[in-house]
Amino acid sequence: MAAILIVEDEEKIARFVELELQHEGYETGKATDGLSGLSLAESGKYDLMILDIMLPGINGLEVLRRLRKTSDMPVILLTARDAVMDKVSGLEMGADDYMTKPFAIEELLARIRVALRKSAKQKDRAAETVLSCKGVELRPDAHEVTVCGEKVELTIREFTLLQTLLEHKNIVLSRDTLIDQVWGYDYYVETNIVDVYIRYLRHKIDDRFQIHLISTVRGIGYVIKED
DSSP: OOEEEEEOSOHHHHHHHHHHHHHTTOEEEEESSHHHHHHHHTTTOOSEEEEESSOSSSOHHHHHHHHTTTOOOOEEEEEOTTOHHHHHHHHHTTOOEEEESSOOHHHHHHHHHHHHHHHHHHHHHHTSOOEEETTEEEETTTTEEEETTEEEOOOHHHHHHHHHHHHTTTOOEEHHHHIIIIIOSOOOSOTHHHHHHHHHHIIIIIIHHTOOOEEEETTTEEEEOOO
């Protein structure tokens, strides 16, 4: 079974979640502050992290920001009922899902299963061959993108968005499809989040290297076309 890291400073909540996870057969680890949680998350011992936002030391959003520089481990955020901006910030920074306190343990377990399945599929995709078009090469296994041999640094979301478009060359993907493929949940803000990340990719690739990689199909979505 998968190993799950619980980063939560409220001992009763952490212990309750830990016992339920162990009952389901998962291995568990715990941390009660942000720095300790980040250290454990970066150890490579865990398959998923349940991360509270309000933590001593550094908060959960900062833990997530630092983790996403080196790891795409699935992260489920725990947030306060009225913390809408925390949810938005967390999801845009690379969280896979969120739960609002108080939460039903059955729902948390279901979301964990979904996140782990998604992660397993992404690892399968990473074993595939190099994806390329117009001088752009994306290596899923190395999490690396080069353009004309020059390495380009992308965030987790940018990388996954580019990978999705390259995997579906010559197929127009709608914004809703891209949200489902890249973010992996029913993203509750406006679909222009896709437009924002397309602009990021165009700035880093199209504009920088003077190529036309990503095309807009008005009223539908985006496509990468082979010449």
